[in-house]
Amino acid sequence: VLGNFAWTSEAAAWRGHGIGLRPAHVLWLIGFTSACDAYFVCAPPDAHHVERLPERLSETGLYAGPEQITDTARAYRPRFEFWSDGASKRRWIWLPVGAQIDTSEADDWRFPEGTKFWKEFTRDGVRIETRLLQKTGPSEADWSAVAYVWRPDGSDAIAAPYGVVNAAGTAHDVPGAGECFACHGGRKSGALGFSLLQLAYPADEGNLDMRQLDDASLVSAQLPGEVTLPGDAIDREALGYLHGNCGHCHNQARPRTPGPRCYDPENALDFWLQLDRLGSVGDTPSYHSAAGTVIKPGRPGQSRLLQLVSRRDVFDHMPPLATEVVDQHGVAALRTWIAQLR
Amino acid sequence: MTVRSLVYGGLIGLLCGAWRGQVSADSPRTAAVGDGMAGESGVAASFTSGMVRAPFYTAAFPEVRSQVARPRLVRLAGHLGAPGSFRLEAQIAGTWSGVMQPAGSYLVESAWSNALLAVAHVGPSWQREAVRTQLILRLGVGIPTANASSQPGYLRQRVLAIANAMALWRDQELFTPGVLSLIPEASLTCSGSRWSLGATLKATAMARVSDARLPPERTRSAAFTPVLRLDTQVTPAGWPALRLAADVAANLPAPVRAVASTQFDLVQVSLSPGVRFGLPTFTHSTIAIDAAIPVSGPLWGTFAVGVLVEAHWFDEP
Numbered sequence: 001v002l003g004n005f006a007w008t009s010e011a012a013a014w015r016g017h018g019i020g021l022r023p024a025h026v027l028w029l030i031g032f033t034s035a036c037d038a039y040f041v042c043a044p045p046d047a048h049h050v051e052r053l054p055e056r057l058s059e060t061g062l063y064a065g066p067e068q069i070t071d072t073a074r075a076y077r078p079r080f081e082f083w084s085d086g087a088s089k090r091r092w093i094w095l096p097v098g099a100q101i102d103t104s105e106a107d108d109w110r111f112p113e114g115t116k117f118w119k120e121f122t123r124d125g126v127r128i129e130t131r132l133l134q135k136t137g138p139s140e141a142d143w144s145a146v147a148y149v150w151r152p153d154g155s156d157a158i159a160a161p162y163g164v165v166n167a168a169g170t171a172h173d174v175p176g177a178g179e180c181f182a183c184h185g186g187r188k189s190g191a192l193g194f195s196l197l198q199l200a201y202p203a204d205e206g207n208l209d210m211r212q213l214d215d216a217s218l219v220s221a222q223l224p225g226e227v228t229l230p231g232d233a234i235d236r237e238a239l240g241y242l243h244g245n246c247g248h249c250h251n252q253a254r255p256r257t258p259g260p261r262c263y264d265p266e267n268a269l270d271f272w273l274q275l276d277r278l279g280s281v282g283d284t285p286s287y288h289s290a291a292g293t294v295i296k297p298g299r300p301g302q303s304r305l306l307q308l309v310s311r312r313d314v315f316d317h318m319p320p321l322a323t324e325v326v327d328q329h330g331v332a333a334l335r336t337w338i339a340q341l342r
Numbered sequence: 343m344t345v346r347s348l349v350y351g352g353l354i355g356l357l358c359g360a361w362r363g364q365v366s367a368d369s370p371r372t373a374a375v376g377d378g379m380a381g382e383s384g385v386a387a388s389f390t391s392g393m394v395r396a397p398f399y400t401a402a403f404p405e406v407r408s409q410v411a412r413p414r415l416v417r418l419a420g421h422l423g424a425p426g427s428f429r430l431e432a433q434i435a436g437t438w439s440g441v442m443q444p445a446g447s448y449l450v451e452s453a454w455s456n457a458l459l460a461v462a463h464v465g466p467s468w469q470r471e472a473v474r475t476q477l478i479l480r481l482g483v484g485i486p487t488a489n490a491s492s493q494p495g496y497l498r499q500r501v502l503a504i505a506n507a508m509a510l511w512r513d514q515e516l517f518t519p520g521v522l523s524l525i526p527e528a529s530l531t532c533s534g535s536r537w538s539l540g541a542t543l544k545a546t547a548m549a550r551v552s553d554a555r556l557p558p559e560r561t562r563s564a565a566f567t568p569v570l571r572l573d574t575q576v577t578p579a580g581w582p583a584l585r586l587a588a589d590v591a592a593n594l595p596a597p598v599r600a601v602a603s604t605q606f607d608l609v610q611v612s613l614s615p616g617v618r619f620g621l622p623t624f625t626h627s628t629i630a631i632d633a634a635i636p637v638s639g640p641l642w643g644t645f646a647v648g649v650l651v652e653a654h655w656f657d658e659p
Contacts, residue, residue: 179444
């Protein structure tokens with residue numbers, strides 16, 4: 001808690017949101033030499049894995065030609081998108097020929113070795129990066145990731161294993177390879193946006209959804225084509241938002257790995273929705289774990305969850321990384337939801 | 343146990359074998375004003391903790407910007423008396439740091455520095471009334487042990503660069519991987535009963551002997567990095583001693599990208615205010631606490647500050 005509290009303050013201050021001596025700075029200085037076990041420390045990227053990934057995006061298999069996505073890469077869009085400071089995103093998945101996704105665990109799919117995910121980020125009209133997440137071995141931990149930063153002329157994108165701050169003249173930060181698993185390491189499936197709950201809805205034309213996955217025999221077990229979240233529209237939007245933005249860290253099925261905590265909150269909060277716990281809002285882990293603690297039903301102004309997601313500039317905030325801009329729409333949805341909770 | 347571990351163990355053993363005697367942990371080749379050359383042998387340890395904010399200009403990480411690092415640096419140094427007013431000196435450092443990544447997470451990595459060996463000659467001294475003047479000459483070599491592992495060392499490179507920035511680029515030969523250094527140095531000290539003034543000129547020449555896994559276009563084969571230190575110390579009430587040092591490090595070794603286009607930006611000026619005092623029950627030791635602050639040059643405005651806690655033990659003079 002100390003590390004979280006103190007560090008986020010420091011980060012905010014140094015990122016240009018104001019420099020002033022705050023109590024958190026004093027705490028940070030006290031904890032000066034104890035950073036190694038702090039929750040914001042992640043393991044270095046596996047250099048061997050990163051070096052095995054291609055140096056150029058054009059060599060990863062996403063493109064069949066200039067600006068031409070290969071036919072075997074399928075586009076998809078998760079129902080509950082992660083907030084990326086307003087960046088627009090495109091995503092694709094590629095599965096080895098004849099391979100299936102092991103969906104025997106509905107909430108934690110296992111992907112075959114060789115699976116690739118790409119996510120392209122455009123901010124302020126500038127295409128900045130495309131991230132690659134690749135299953136490089138048979139075990140659950142065998143994922144490698146790196147971001148490719150687009151050249152100004154758009155001819156190709158080059159691997160940036162240590163990331164880029166304020167890339168391409170925008171406020172967008174390209175993460176280092178080791179940072180990818182601060183989020184993607186939170187679930188054993190590795191791929192956060194490609195899951196039953198994220199795809200069990202009628203997707204837009206051109207995007208994969210559960211029905212198409214089933215029709216193409218890309219999943220090992222038949223799963224419902226549509227899953228409806230409990231409650232009214234306000235409940236569903238809030239539960240989905242928490243699932244997509246908070247659940248990958250705040251869940252109780254996070255795989256235990258050696259090394260530093262890397263954003264493992266080590267608390268009882270759980271915003272990851274589960275197929276068998278969607279009977280009612282009160283049945284969801286989100287409500288169970290948060291109501292009465294970080295959520296005060298009917299009192300959004302006193303709910304710590306809302307306070308944390310509403311700021312980026314002082315003390316601690318959420319999400320703790322990969323965002324510098326508050327998602328006003330998401331905050332409004334959460335505020336409305338908490339206000340109507342009883 | 344690897345060969346490297348044996349080498350490091352031997353060096354540390356050498357340092358510990360030089361137990362007793364006085365030495366400056368700040369750098370065995372840049373003895374602080376007032377240290378003198380008392381004692382036949384000595385050992386010193388220092389711990390520096392600080393904050394460094396990029397950009398600082400490094401070979402391997404030109405892309406690292408606007409990030410705050412919290413490096414820690416431990417230096418071990420020692421000297422051993424030799425016949426004829428000579429003494430042998432050695433130094434090595436270990437550093438570790440959390441490095442902020444672009445999305446906000448941290449990585450922690452550690453690295454050894456290069457090993458430094460030197461021969462010092464205590465030159466003649468002149469006494470005029472209450473003022474004593476002392477000349478010390480040193481010749482050192484830097485052995486490229488930093489990041490010499492065959493394993494990929496991208497992060498170790500970064501940690502060394504961070505430690506180098508926190509040390510205000512005054513000891514490039516210690517933190518620059520892949521170079522063999524020749525380090526001639528001369529220091530002149532004038533001291534009275536409660537004060538001292540000193541000047542030290544270190545003229546390090548570095549020759550690259552390996553690419554240290556840096557991109558070839560970002561390295562060059564040789565560099566010359568003179569450092570001038572002006573140092574003063576006063577002891578107004580007998581205890582403690584107040585100290586102020588100013589360092590000018592010039593012609594920083596490639597690859598350094600100048601902040602602006604003028605050559606002046608290749609000069610780093612820094613100040614090191616501090617305090618030194620002895621311990622009542624350990625009369626053969628002193629403790630020093632120093633800050634290191636850049637006042638101009640490439641590090642100015644990028645923020646680099648360190649606090650040094652130093653302890654050294656020495657023989658009776």
